[in-house]
Amino acid sequence: MNTRPQKKWMITIRPLGISCVLLTFICIQKSIAEDKPLKRVLLAGAAAIEITPPLGEMVVGGFVPFPANQIHDPLFAKCIALDDGENRIAIVICDNLGIRREEFDKARRIIAERTEILTANILMAATHTHSATRGQTEKYSPILIEGIAQAVQKAVDQLEPARIGWSSIDEPSEVFNRRWFLEDETLRHNPFGGVDQVRMNPPRGHLSLVEPAGPIDPEISVLSIQAIDGTQLALLGNYSLHYVGGVTRGEISADYFGLFAEKITKKLGQSKASHPPMVGILSNGTSGDINNINFRARDGRRWAPYEKMEQVADLIANRVEEAHRKIEHQDWIPIRSIHREIPLKVRKSDPSLRDYHRELSKKDETDPVHHRYEKIYADRVRNLDLGPNQYEIPLQCLCLGDLAILGIPFETFAEIGLELKAKSPFKKTFTIELANDSRGYLPTPRQHRLGGYETWMGTNRVEKNASEKITATLLEMLRSVK
Ligand SMILES: [Zn+2]
Structure with missing residues (x-):
């Protein structure tokens, strides 16, 4: 990294003769050695x-x-x-x-x-x-x-x-927060048989939007x-x-x-x-x-x-x-x-969620759903239960x-x-x-x-x-x- 200033100095002092070059070179080497802690290169x-x-x-x-x-x-x-x-x-x-x-x-x-x-x-x-x-x-x-x-x-x-x-x-x-409080409860169903307080990606411009x-x-x-x-x-x-x-x-x-x-x-x-x-x-x-x-x-x-x-x-x-x-x-x-x-505990289902999923598995394709992804989430929960703790x-x-x-x-x-x-x-x-x-x-x-x-x-x-x-x-x- 220190070759650049050295080269420049050598060129300017060349006409002054060999002894002068040598002396200057020694001085520069010394100053480079002294400067080293200061001249840090990124x-x-x-x-x-x-x-x-x-x-x-x-x-x-x-x-x-x-x-x-x-x-x-x-x-x-x-x-x-x-x-x-x-x-x-x-x-x-x-x-x-x-x-x-x-x-x-x-x-x-x-x-x-x-x-x-x-x-x-x-x-x-x-x-x-x-x-x-x-x-x-x-x-x-x-x-x-x-x-x-x-x-x-x-x-x-x-x-x-x-x-x-x-x-x-x-x-x-x-940037918009996509989680909203909204009045209409039917829009806040979750796939676990319950109702949330907020909904992700609510219908745009919906009248029941309250605030993010x-x-x-x-x-x-x-x-x-x-x-x-x-x-x-x-x-x-x-x-x-x-x-x-x-x-x-x-x-x-x-x-x-x-x-x-x-x-x-x-x-x-x-x-x-x-x-x-x-x-x-x-x-x-x-x-x-x-x-x-x-x-x-x-x-x-x-x-x-x-x-x-x-x-x-x-x-x-x-x-x-x-x-x-x-x-x-x-x-x-x-x-x-x-x-x-850092270790983090993996979420596992509790007895009430397991009961809910047991009932869900008995449901027919034609039965009404509480949430359209309830079966997908039943699978996801099962995977978490079977996975590491x-x-x-x-x-x-x-x-x-x-x-x-x-x-x-x-x-x-x-x-x-x-x-x-x-x-x-x-x-x-x-x-x-x-x-x-x-x-x-x-x-x-x-x-x-x-x-x-x-x-x-x-x-x-x-x-x-x-x-x-x-x-x-x-x-x-x-x-x-x-
Ligand atoms: Zn994403």
């Missing part, structure tokens, strides 16, 4: 590797999976690698609904063999696009794992002196990485929006996450032979209860396929460009990654100077992200959900009491106070670094 690299699945793989995200029959836009695993001279970390964001720990860990082991990066120093997450296919199939799993490993390897191979900065900007217009059951997080966080000549190497955005959707059925798409990346790269990327192309990335914040539907609106506007997604990506890219202008990049920051596992949950904090990036392996409710941001001892904090595993929804205990889809046993799988344990652990991890 290295960064970024890369994107395609992970589009083969056609015929099953698109997941709804109640019934269906085969992919067309590629609308390619899917990617995108990586940013950072090195402060002491610690090397990587962030990998994949276009997928949610990736299990088994796949991530296989990729980690390959990365450890090919690079010097510690397995615990990599934060891996899925964007939560609903037009991708299951990650754990025989055909697709090797493509996904190799794609993740190659993205990290390439990013590490491209490490170069860099500078880093961050900022944020609010965009409340595209939780907040939104309007913040777009922006992490910018540039080469020391100012060339944009990568940009990582973070917004708490589930996804946008509106794809043609059966088509593979990275959703607005992919479109955002394209748009921001057009705005900030420069094609220079001296640097690799910019990598634009949008990660998902805490959006377990947030979507893009304005439930109050009664206009009934129908969007053409991909139209809405395009519009949202445009707006978010414009806002990120605005936030990017305010960033003051730093030449060096200390980098740390902390990883911790406890999960090990990976939690991660990446500390980049005054910025903390948290990783939670659930579809996390917005209020959890807001609490972490408010209580974090770091100047700026944001959370990436579905990180390092995919364990279903994470509501708060209050939201569990209100009920609704995300809290149903089978959609939610862990103990009802899980969010409190996770929040307390992450804050403790952050305080241990501060």
